[in-house]
Amino acid sequence: QVQLVESGGGLVQAGGSLKLSCIARGHTFGHNAMAWFREVPGKEREFVAYKSWSGGTTLYADSVKGRFIISRDTARNTVTLQMNRLKPEDTAVYYCAADEGDTYYPKQKDEYNYWGQGTQVTVSS
16 A cells, blocks of 8 residues: 655744655655645645656745755655745645656646655744
8 A cells, every 4th residue: 555654744934944745655756756746724725845756857836945955865765845934835735646656747736646644834923
């Protein structure tokens, strides 16, 4: 059974940093694109960051560009999201996602086949 398990969420003050991790179990995601999304109650799940399976393509939402860094370690089957200079508007549940096939629309949540359970990030002002 394929599982994505996130960790690293928590409460942090504005301007601080957090590092989220996602480990894949039951499957080797070396040839799968990985991404992070986030969701707040009452809103659509939104794209945050993407890393292609080769690592050659990295994408970020405009709202996090220059502050967040997505990385992956294919040998350890993990993807991380380093979040710096956090803002209250970054408060959300963050989800790790993996795409099983070719990725045509990396910023769209429907592209992804596997999801983690989510980890809460709360940024206080």
